[in-house]
Amino acid sequence: xxxxxxxxxxxxxxxxxxxxxxxxxxxxxxxxxxxxxxxxxxxxxxxxxxxxxxxxxxxxxxxxxxxxxxxxxxxxxxxxxxxxxxxxxxxxxxxxxxxxxxxxxxxxxxxxxxxxxxxxxxxxxxxxxxxxxxxxxxxxxxxxxxxxxxxxxxxxxxxxxxxxxxxxxxxxxxxxxxxxxxxxxxxxxxxxxxxxxxxxxxxx
Numbered sequence: 559x560x561x562x563x564x565x566x567x568x569x570x571x572x573x574x575x576x577x578x579x580x581x582x583x584x585x586x587x588x589x590x591x592x593x594x595x596x597x598x599x600x601x602x603x604x605x606x607x608x609x610x611x612x613x614x615x616x617x618x619x620x621x622x623x624x625x626x627x628x629x630x631x632x633x634x635x636x637x638x639x640x641x642x643x644x645x646x647x648x649x650x651x652x653x654x655x656x657x658x659x660x661x662x663x664x665x666x667x668x669x670x671x672x673x674x675x676x677x678x679x680x681x682x683x684x685x686x687x688x689x690x691x692x693x694x695x696x697x698x699x700x701x702x703x704x705x706x707x708x709x710x711x712x713x714x715x716x717x718x719x720x721x722x723x724x725x726x727x728x729x730x731x732x733x734x735x736x737x738x739x740x741x742x743x744x745x746x747x748x749x750x751x752x753x754x755x756x757x758x759x760x761x762x
Contacts, residue, residue: 611673675709708745
């Protein structure tokens with residue numbers, strides 16, 4: 559028996575196998591690389607509600623294929639009728655709009671905690687600090703009330719808007735225009751944005 563009699567056939571089979579692999583590699587291209595990006599988590603809801611707290615501001619998306627340019631990906635959720643109070647929102651890779659040629663593998667975290675409250679309005683008096691009375695001064699404020707907008711639970715705990723510090727000239731009476739400051743980060747002052755303050759001495 560000749561040991562090299564079938565060598566040409568073996569070489570031919572090897573060449574054919576390599577050729578098939580090479581053709582498939584060219585057709586399919588290189589194995590897509592995996593990547594991960596941190597993207598904003600955008601929550602859209604009914605305008606009569608306000609998102610007061612959330613466990614995450616962003617999510618990490620892992621994908622395979624060409625990496626999208628910065629700012630191209632966004633995880634956006636629309637909640638038309640949110641639950642008042644706390645709720646758990648499940649996140650899914652299928653909710654991410656990926657560009658052609660890119661496949662989204664996972665989203666982390668898989669769920670986020672959201673807290674919603676109804677949006678409300680409330681009018682409260684504008685008050686001066688007690689330090690004016692201690693210094694023998696009286697403060698007149700025009701207008702005397704402020705209209706606020708914000709989460710109802712937060713508004714329920716607000717009784718007034720206190721004038722922020724402003725410069726006293728030392729001669730009285732003194733009139734100043736003072737810009738009001740919201741008593742809470744989630745509360746907006748609708749009216750007035752500014753108030754006229756007159757400071758005068760109280761005579762015994």
